[in-house]
Amino acid sequence: MTSLSRSERLAEHLDEAEADARFWENSHCLLFLARWVAREHPDFDLERHLGRCVGPVSAMRILRREGGIDAFVSREAARAGLARIDASSAQIGDIGLIRAPRNPRPGHLTFGCIRTSERWAIRALDGVVRLHVETIRMQPHLVWRV
Numbered sequence: 001m002t003s004l005s006r007s008e009r010l011a012e013h014l015d016e017a018e019a020d021a022r023f024w025e026n027s028h029c030l031l032f033l034a035r036w037v038a039r040e041h042p043d044f045d046l047e048r049h050l051g052r053c054v055g056p057v058s059a060m061r062i063l064r065r066e067g068g069i070d071a072f073v074s075r076e077a078a079r080a081g082l083a084r085i086d087a088s089s090a091q092i093g094d095i096g097l098i099r100a101p102r103n104p105r106p107g108h109l110t111f112g113c114i115r116t117s118e119r120w121a122i123r124a125l126d127g128v129v130r131l132h133v134e135t136i137r138m139q140p141h142l143v144w145r146v
Contacts, residue, residue, distance in 0.1 A: 006040075006092055006093050007092055007117065009039060009040070009093075010036070010092060010093050010114065010116060013035065013036050013039060013114075014114075014116070014121055017032055017035075017123050029111045029112040029113075029122060029123045029124070030049075030069075030072075030073065030112050031049060031050075031053075031123075032112055032114070032122075032123035033073070033095045033112040033113075033114065034046055034049050034076070036093070036095065036114055036146065037077075037080050037082070037095065037146055040093065040146050041080055041081070041146070044080045045079075049076075069097065069110045070097060070110070070141075070142060073097055073112065073142065074142065077095070077144040082095070082144035082145060082146060083144065083145045084142070084143070084144055084145075085143050085144065085145050086143065087139040087140045087141075087143045088139075090115040090140070090143050091115060091145070092115055092116060092117055093114065093115065093146045094114070094115045094143055094144060094145050094146050095112065095113065095114050095115075095143070095144050095146055096112075096113050096114075096115070096120070096140030096141075096142055096143035096144065097110050097111070097112060097113065097140055097141060097142045098110070098111050098113045098120060098122065098138060098139070098140040098141070099111075099138065099141055100138065111123070111124070113140055115143075120139075120140060
């Protein structure tokens, strides 16, 4: 049996996320990251994150209790032993957080993202969105090596 390359494992992960319609229960943008980290680091405790979030209200409560999305993901990345890196040095499979403006409302939304060969992939309500690195105006503000 041949082991899959990192690119192949990531392609499988993205396909699985795309096929899963249960966004809040199974594959919201932070579980999208956690499932990938667990796939690459089997000692990462994915179970502690499953079943905690059932919709946007519970997600906001959890993140508020955890000090916000940046603080929460930073703690979990440190717990997993992931090193923080600059977005410009990201490689296939690295994870990050990317902020997108909320138009027409003020503020921004933050999404978990995973680096593919040419794009940052995010998990949105309607599937996996791939943002081309050369054409998007925003880059992740926090990135970790997986």
